[in-house]
Amino acid sequence: MIDVLKRPFVSGTMHWQKYLKVTKTATKRRFKGNGLPNRPTGRFPVQKGTPAYKYYAEIPAHGYSNAAAIPIKPWNLDVTVPRDPSVQAQPTCIDQLTTGMALAGGTFHLEVATDAQDRPVDPNAALPLDRCWGHPYDTQYHYHGPSQTRARAQAVEPIVIRGPSSPTT
Numbered sequence: 150m151i152d153v154l155k156r157p158f159v160s161g162t163m164h165w166q167k168y169l170k171v172t173k174t175a176t177k178r179r180f181k182g183n184g185l186p187n188r189p190t191g192r193f194p195v196q197k198g199t200p201a202y203k204y205y206a207e208i209p210a211h212g213y214s215n216a217a218a219i220p221i222k223p224w225n226l227d228v229t230v231p232r233d234p235s236v237q238a239q240p241t242c243i244d245q246l247t248t249g250m251a252l253a254g255g256t257f258h259l260e261v262a263t264d265a266q267d268r269p270v271d272p273n274a275a276l277p278l279d280r281c282w283g284h285p286y287d288t289q290y291h292y293h294g295p296s297q298t299r300a301r302a303q304a305v306e307p308i309v310i311r312g313p314s315s316p317t318t
Contacts (some may be wrong), residue, residue, distance in 0.1 A: 157201045157204075157276055157277045158191065158201065158215065158278065158279055159191030159195055159278060159284065160191060160192065160196070160200070160201065161180070161191050161200070162174075162191070163189060163190045163191070163192055163193070165185040165187065165189075165254070165290075166183075166185065166187075167185050167186055167253070168185070168254075169181070169183075169226070169252070170182060172230055174232065175232070177230070177231065177232050178229070178231070179216055180227070180229075180250050181184070181226065181227050181307075182226045183226065183254075184224040184226075184257040184290065185221070185254050185255065185290065186253050186281070187225055187254045188222035188253050188281060189281075190221060190279050190281065190283060190290060191219055193219060193279075193285050194220050195216075195217040199255050204275075204276050205217035205219075205277075206282055208275075211258070216276070219286070219287070219288060220278065220288055221285045221288060221289075222289075224288065226256070228247065235270050240285050243259060246258050251292060255283060255292055256289070257291060257292050257293070258272075258286065258291040258292070258293060262275055262276070272284075272293045273293050291297055
């Protein structure tokens with residue numbers, strides 16, 4: 150069993166200027182923004198000499214020397230979902246990487262990543278994340294697992310997602 154709380158976290162602190170506008174129509178809810186959180190993240194690119202660096206440095210990344218070199222950058226977040234979702238009678242496959250929106254900025258991604266041999270792995274077990282359980286993929290900061298922030302989120306379906314320290318109302 151892997152105790153993810155005993156592995157290193159990505160160290161450092163970076164602050165961002167979040168932009169997120171949520172608009173609603175009678176049938177739809179639209180999230181438009183820059184994909185950045187309004188809460189501090191770890192320092193990405195991951196710095197050489199930090200405990201997390203060796204994990205990221207071993208993973209290849211398209212366009213970068215390795216995954217440690219991937220920075221966080223603003224991106225064009227533009228997602229429209231049903232305003233009043235309903236649970237389907239039959240489960241369906243998720244056809245996109247983003248599975249939820251954090252109202253504090255940033256998104257949630259599927260709980261899958263690939264290792265150096267392009268095999269699927271649990272990102273919570275494969276890579277150290279920052280203290281909010283996030284990191285960038287293709288420069289897009291996103292969360293995995295139980296965020297320690299009080300960020301409330303809106304699922305792509307959109308059903309409210311709450312972390313262990315989120316308010317219940």
